[in-house]
Amino acid sequence: MTVRSAPAADVPTPEQVRAELAAWVRECWDPDRPLRDWRELLLGAGWAVPSWPRRWYGRDLPGWADELVATELIRLGAVGIPVGSGSWLAAPTILAHGPDELRERLLRPILTGAQTWCQLFSEPGAGSDLAGLSTTAVLDGESWVVSGQKVWNTSAHHADMAMLLARTDSSVPKHQGITYFALPMNQPGVEVRPLRQMNFHASFNEVFLTEARVPRENVVGAVGLGWAAALTTLSYERRFAALQRPGYSLTPGRALAEARAEADRHFATYSWYPQRAGRPDLVVEHARAAGVSTDPVIRQAIARLVTLHRVSQWTADRARLARAMGARPGAEGSIGKLAASNVARESARVHAMIAGAAGLLTGPDSALGGVIAEVLMSVPGQSIAGGTDEIQKNILAERVLGLPGEIRVDRDVPFSQLTGRG
Ligand SMILES: Cc1cc2nc3c(=O)[nH]c(=O)nc-3n(C[C@H](O)[C@H](O)[C@H](O)COP(=O)(O)OP(=O)(O)OC[C@H]3O[C@@H](n4cnc5c(N)ncnc54)[C@H](O)[C@@H]3O)c2cc1C
Numbered sequence: 421m422t423v424r425s426a427p428a429a430d431v432p433t434p435e436q437v438r439a440e441l442a443a444w445v446r447e448c449w450d451p452d453r454p455l456r457d458w459r460e461l462l463l464g465a466g467w468a469v470p471s472w473p474r475r476w477y478g479r480d481l482p483g484w485a486d487e488l489v490a491t492e493l494i495r496l497g498a499v500g501i502p503v504g505s506g507s508w509l510a511a512p513t514i515l516a517h518g519p520d521e522l523r524e525r526l527l528r529p530i531l532t533g534a535q536t537w538c539q540l541f542s543e544p545g546a547g548s549d550l551a552g553l554s555t556t557a558v559l560d561g562e563s564w565v566v567s568g569q570k571v572w573n574t575s576a577h578h579a580d581m582a583m584l585l586a587r588t589d590s591s592v593p594k595h596q597g598i599t600y601f602a603l604p605m606n607q608p609g610v611e612v613r614p615l616r617q618m619n620f621h622a623s624f625n626e627v628f629l630t631e632a633r634v635p636r637e638n639v640v641g642a643v644g645l646g647w648a649a650a651l652t653t654l655s656y657e658r659r660f661a662a663l664q665r666p667g668y669s670l671t672p673g674r675a676l677a678e679a680r681a682e683a684d685r686h687f688a689t690y691s692w693y694p695q696r697a698g699r700p701d702l703v704v705e706h707a708r709a710a711g712v713s714t715d716p717v718i719r720q721a722i723a724r725l726v727t728l729h730r731v732s733q734w735t736a737d738r739a740r741l742a743r744a745m746g747a748r749p750g751a752e753g754s755i756g757k758l759a760a761s762n763v764a765r766e767s768a769r770v771h772a773m774i775a776g777a778a779g780l781l782t783g784p785d786s787a788l789g790g791v792i793a794e795v796l797m798s799v800p801g802q803s804i805a806g807g808t809d810e811i812q813k814n815i816l817a818e819r820v821l822g823l824p825g826e827i828r829v830d831r832d833v834p835f836s837q838l839t840g841r842g
Contacts, residue, residue: 506536540576
């Protein structure tokens, strides 16, 4: 399943990687080069994703090299691969599951930013129970014909491609009949309808698929083995629960201007995500502004929150270090995601204590210019996106603590018998 090769015995140190990268950037970086041309150079030199194999735009370096190189490129005033679910979710899944023809065709446009991606997994009847999905794909000559409905699909309104899960065989148990496709979004059979959220944003969508076409060869992994590829995507999703905007330098130049515009486009969808995380960074400022920073009950609540936040950051640091040492994404993703939910909820509670009823007001005159109202309305999303808190607890209970599994009566029954559909 994996195409990662073992790092060479003579693995360079982080200092050596830094020095080699800096020399290469000095030689090759031209701020007036078009962004895509610069990224082609990154791919060619193996600096795009340095932990990947040389054949696929990497350098066979250990896992720590990806974060180090991404950070160093920005520090040197240059640009790395694009942000977004293409490079964070689709690319590692395609790399891990192949086949080579798809790696050849799809990885390059993801890593240069020529194509953006979204994730078409959830359905109205299949969220936590994702394997219960009922969108179907039927082979018709040289293409698969896909019909069904997806929902909560972030950024589907401006994606070129989608990671799509669809059922290709109903005669086998539900996890076995699923295939993972790379679906072209811009076609008549794909209708994207934005959903308006209670925090006034519209970052996700309903997607209606009516005989949408997927080229026959756009199967990630193999027909009927989509569940394994889906688990790879989900493990990366938990790992990247917190999205960070790259801090590109303000130096003029075409490549940087294009990278900033690309990040602006991408993060417009996610502008409420910091509020979704609860904004624990704002509690002290909020308490002072509201004149309650000497209230002993509020002070105690703030101290508790700051402690929780600090401990969760240490947990995240430990997970980052484990990845840097070459560990594949694992249980620490679920622990980190659960910790982030706890921090967000506690932070919203403390902000609500500070603001009182005024926290319900929105607009520029309300608490911290409306940020607090947005926090209170956005925090519930933290416990749902990328797998709910309860699902993370199930994963930890079963895979880490070794507790008895949930009773799953539908695991071995053909999907068609569960649904009465053929
Ligand atoms: C901000 C955001 C962005 C999202 N982006 C995307 C996206 O880009 N693409 C995509 O495909 N989806 C996306 N989703 C959807 C997300 O993956 C689902 O909402 C999530 O998996 C939960 O599914 P559900 O909403 O159907 O809830 P349900 O699965 O119906 O769950 C309802 C409740 O039941 C609980 N529950 C369910 N099963 C169990 C169980 N076995 N044990 C204990 N409790 C259980 C849940 O924890 C929850 O509290 C996004 C969601 C959010 C909030």
